[in-house]
Amino acid sequence: MLAETAALRLGTTVANAAGQIWLGGAKREQERLLSMEELVRIKIPGIRLQREVKQQFEQITNAVFDRLEPFLKHAFLRLDEGGQESVINAVSDTFAKADLSDSVLLGAHASPAELTRHIAKSTTPPVGLSETESRLYEMLLAECVEYYMRIVRGLPVFEERVAVELLTRTATMGS
Numbered sequence: 530m531l532a533e534t535a536a537l538r539l540g541t542t543v544a545n546a547a548g549q550i551w552l553g554g555a556k557r558e559q560e561r562l563l564s565m566e567e568l569v570r571i572k573i574p575g576i577r578l579q580r581e582v583k584q585q586f587e588q589i590t591n592a593v594f595d596r597l598e599p600f601l602k603h604a605f606l607r608l609d610e611g612g613q614e615s616v617i618n619a620v621s622d623t624f625a626k627a628d629l630s631d632s633v634l635l636g637a638h639a640s641p642a643e644l645t646r647h648i649a650k651s652t653t654p655p656v657g658l659s660e661t662e663s664r665l666y667e668m669l670l671a672e673c674v675e676y677y678m679r680i681v682r683g684l685p686v687f688e689e690r691v692a693v694e695l696l697t698r699t700a701t702m703g704s
Contacts, residue, residue: 535605544593608665641677
């Protein structure tokens with residue numbers, strides 16, 4: 530597997546997850562299963578605006594790609610093609626299966642390190658990876674979570690949800 534292909538796949542995974550939280554709101558199960566293309570078509574009115582939203586997610590994909598591709602070129606030198614593919618599949622699958630709901634993000638205090646720990650505890654770890662592949666998997670998962678949280682924290686919809694959560698917590702403390 531080429532480092533470029535792997536970086537593109539991981540970038541797309543992160544962008545799709547960010548799009549789900551932005552467009553999907555509290556993530557109803559039906560919306561969680563939709564592709565980004567379908568979600569944009571359903572949630573965004575008008576072809577022009579839909580194209581602009583898709584372009585924004587392409588930019589997110591490219592930003593993650595730009596950060597991961599040079600690292601993957603180097604890391605992939607130590608792995609055979611099967612190992613490379615296994616690691617990328619494992620990271621993408623874990624990220625796709627992870628609960629990235631508002632409650633989990635806020636429960637992790639929007640901290641990439643805490644969210645990574647939560648994902649590691651709540652998902653089945655990949656099997657069959659060598660020690661080197663496992664270390665790369667852990668590092669790439671943490672990097673993808675870091676990029677994801679940077680993106681999500683910048684979304685206006687996330688700021689609104691944080692404000693509601695803070696008000697709820699404050700009201701609960703006063704009771």
